[in-house]
Amino acid sequence: xxxxxxxxxxxxxxxxxxxxxxxxxxxxxxxxxxxxxxxxxxxxxxxxxxxxxxxxxxxxxxxxxxxxxxxxxxxxxxxxxxxxxxxxxxxxxxxxxxxxxxxxxxxxxxxxxxxxxxxxxxxxxxxxxxxxxxxxxxxxxxxxxxxxxxxxxxxxxxxxxxxxxxxxxxxxxxxxxxxxxxxxxxxxxxxxxxxxxxxxxxxxxxxxxxxxxxxxxxxxxxxxxxxxxxxxxxxxxxxxxxxxxxxxxxxxxxxxxxxxxxxxxxxxxxxxxxxxxxxxxxxxxxxxxxxxxxxxxxxxxxxxxxxxxxxxxxxxxxxxxxxxxxxxxxxxxxxxxxxxxxxxxxxxxxxxxxxxxxxxxxxxxxxxxxxxxxxxxxxxxxxxxxxxxxxxxxxxxxxxxxxxxxxxxxxxxxxxxxxxxxxxxxxxxxxxxxxxxxxxxxxxxxxxxxxxxxxxxxxxxxxxxxxxxxxxxx
RNA sequence: GCCCCCAUCGUCUAGAGGCCUAGGACACCUCCCUUUCACGGAGGCGGCAGGGGUUCGAAUCCCCUUGGGGGUACCA
Numbered sequence: 001x002x003x004x005x006x007x008x009x010x011x012x013x014x015x016x017x018x019x020x021x022x023x024x025x026x027x028x029x030x031x032x033x034x035x036x037x038x039x040x041x042x043x044x045x046x047x048x049x050x051x052x053x054x055x056x057x058x059x060x061x062x063x064x065x066x067x068x069x070x071x072x073x074x075x076x077x078x079x080x081x082x083x084x085x086x087x088x089x090x091x092x093x094x095x096x097x098x099x100x101x102x103x104x105x106x107x108x109x110x111x112x113x114x115x116x117x118x119x120x121x122x123x124x125x126x127x128x129x130x131x132x133x134x135x136x137x138x139x140x141x142x143x144x145x146x147x148x149x150x151x152x153x154x155x156x157x158x159x160x161x162x163x164x165x166x167x168x169x170x171x172x173x174x175x176x177x178x179x180x181x182x183x184x185x186x187x188x189x190x191x192x193x194x195x196x197x198x199x200x201x202x203x204x205x206x207x208x209x210x211x212x213x214x215x216x217x218x219x220x221x222x223x224x225x226x227x228x229x230x231x232x233x234x235x236x237x238x239x240x241x242x243x244x245x246x247x248x249x250x251x252x253x254x255x256x257x258x259x260x261x262x263x264x265x266x267x268x269x270x271x272x273x274x275x276x277x278x279x280x281x282x283x284x285x286x287x288x289x290x291x292x293x294x295x296x297x298x299x300x301x302x303x304x305x306x307x308x309x310x311x312x313x314x315x316x317x318x319x320x321x322x323x324x325x326x327x328x329x330x331x332x333x334x335x336x337x338x339x340x341x342x343x344x345x346x347x348x349x350x351x352x353x354x355x356x357x358x359x360x361x362x363x364x365x366x367x368x369x370x371x372x373x374x375x376x377x378x379x380x381x382x383x384x385x386x387x388x389x390x391x392x393x394x395x396x397x398x399x400x401x402x403x404x405x406x407x408x409x410x411x412x413x414x415x416x417x418x419x420x421x422x423x424x425x426x427x428x429x430x431x432x433x434x435x436x437x438x439x440x441x442x443x444x445x446x447x448x449x450x451x452x453x454x455x456x457x458x459x460x461x462x463x464x465x466x467x468x469x470x471x472x473x474x
Numbered sequence: 475g476c477c478c479c480c481a482u483c484g485u486c487u488a489g490a491g492g493c494c495u496a497g498g499a500c501a502c503c504u505c506c507c508u509u510u511c512a513c514g515g516a517g518g519c520g521g522c523a524g525g526g527g528u529u530c531g532a533a534u535c536c537c538c539u540u541g542g543g544g545g546u547a548c549c550a
Binding site: 176211452 | 475476477478479480481485486487488498499500501508509510511512513514542543544545546547548549550
C-alpha cells in the first residue's frame with residue numbers, strides 16, 4: 001500500500017513550532033516510504049482564518065524544506081462534500097437533528113457539574129417522536145446535527161507510537177455535533193471532526209500522524225469512518241512539545257512561530273534538525289546532527305517517544321551554531337548581507353572582502369543576527385566603548401600606537417604586522433598585551449573580537465586602519 | 475470532577491531481564507589551545523520518582539502510590 005499522509009494546519013496563526021514538528025514527522029514518514037506528503041489548509045473557521053497566516057504556513061514549510069506533493073487542499077472549498085456526508089448519515093439514521101437550545105444545554109451541564117459528573121450531552125433528542133419533531137419545527141426551532149455514539153461502543157486501534165489503544169463510547173461526551181445550528185430543514189456548517197474524516201477519506205490518507213492532543217478526536221473519527229463505510233487509516237500520536245514549565249507549547253510562550261525563529265537568525269537546517277531530536281531518537285549511526293533527507297532514510301515511529309519533550313533553547317542554539325560554523329565564507333556572507341543592510345550598515349565593499357569578514361566572524365556566531373553586532377566595527381565607524389577609551393589611556397599605549405603608525409608597511413602582511421607589534425611594545429617599554437589591546441581598541445573600538453591580525457588586515461583592505469589608528473592618538 | 479496518556483542526569487535521550495560500575499548530547503565546572511572574545515580539544519559534575527511484588531538476577535515485567543501532561547466545544 002502506498003503511503004499518503006498530510007499536514008492539516010488551520011490558518012489562525014503563523015506556522016507554529018508544534019505544527020511544523022508534526023509536519024516534519026509526516027514528511028519524514030512519507031519520504032521514508034516513498035509516499036505522498038499532502039497539505040490541507042483547514043480554513044473553515046472564517047472568523048479566525050486569515051490569508052496572511054496561510055502565507056506564513058506555506059513559506060515556513062518551504063523554508064524548512066518540507067515540500068508537499070500534489071496541489072494543496074482548502075477545506076473551505078470542500079463544504080459540499082461535508083454536507084453530503086452529513087446528509088448521508090442523517091438518511092441512514094446514524095445522525096439526527098437535536099433541537100436542544102443553548103440555554104437548555106447549559107442548564108444540563110451545570111446540573112452535571114453540581115453533581116460532580118462529567119459534562120456530557122445526555123442524548124435527549126436521540127429518539128424524538130414525530131410529534132415532538134413536528135412541534136419543534138412548528139416552533140421554528142433551529143437544530144444541530146448529532147452523530148450517534150453508543151455508550152457501549154468500544155473503540156480500538158493500534159497506535160503506531162502508543163501501541164494498542166482503547167476508548168469507550170461512554171467517555172466521548174454523548175452524541176457529537178457534526179453540523180452547527182441551522183434552520184431545521186437545512187444542514188449547518190460542518191464541524192471539525194466530520195470535515196477531517198471526509199477530507200482524509202477523499203484524499204486517500206493512509207496514515208494520520210498528529211499530536212497526542214488529538215487522541216480523543218481519533219476515537220470519534222474512527223466511528224465516523226465506520227459510519228461512512230470507509231476503511232480506517234493508521235494513526236500515530238506524537239508527543240507534544242512542552243514549554244519550560246512542561247505545558248503544551250502555545251502562542252503564549254513568546255517565540256513559537258517559525259517566522260520568529262527565522263527573524264532571530266536560526267537556520268532552517270538547525271530547526272529541522274532540532275525538531276527531529278525532540279521526540280524521536282535517531283539510530284546511533286545517524287548521530288545527532290543530520291539533515292531531513294538523512295533522517296528520512298531511517299525514520300520510523302518505533303523510535304518516537306511517548307512522553308512530551310521540553311523545548312530547550314540551549315540545544316537549538318548549539319545546533320544552530322554548528323550549522324553556522326560549518327558554512328563557508330560565501331554562504332555565510334549571503335546569509336548575513338540582508339541583515340547588515342537591514343541594520344543600515346555600509347555594505348559597499350567587494351563581495352570577496354565581505355566573504356572574508358563572514359569567515360572571520362563565523363566561529364563566534366550562535367544565530368545569524370549575532371553577525372550584525374559583530375560586523376558593526378568593520379562595516380561602520382563605531383564609537384569606541386568605555387573599556388577601549390580606558391585602554392587607550394594606559395601607560396605607554398599612545399607611545400606604542402605612534403610607533404605602529406610610524407613604521408606601518410604599505411602592504412599589509414600578517415607576520416610583518418606581528419613583528420611590528422612586538423617592536424612597538426619594546427619601543428614603548430610595555431608588555432605586548434598592552435599594544436595588542438591598544439591596537440584593538442583603536443581599530444575596533446572594543447576589547448573583544450576575532451583575531452587581531454586578521455581583523456587588521458580586513459580594515460586595511462578597505463583603507464580604514466590608518467584613519468582609525470590616527471583617530472586614537474591624542 | 476471524569477477519561478486517556480506518560481515517568482532514566484537540570485534538559486533531550488540510549489537502554490527490549492544479566493553486556494549497567496546506567497551510555498551519549500546540550501547546559502554547567504576545570505584544564506589545554508589562544509597575550510582578547512569565540513571556535514576547537516581533554517576531563518569533571520550529575521539520573522533509573524517511591525513502595526511492593528515476579529525472578530537466581532529488574533532501569534527493563536506486574537501492581538499500588540506519587541508526580542506530570544493531554545482531553546473533556548455548536549474551535550481547529
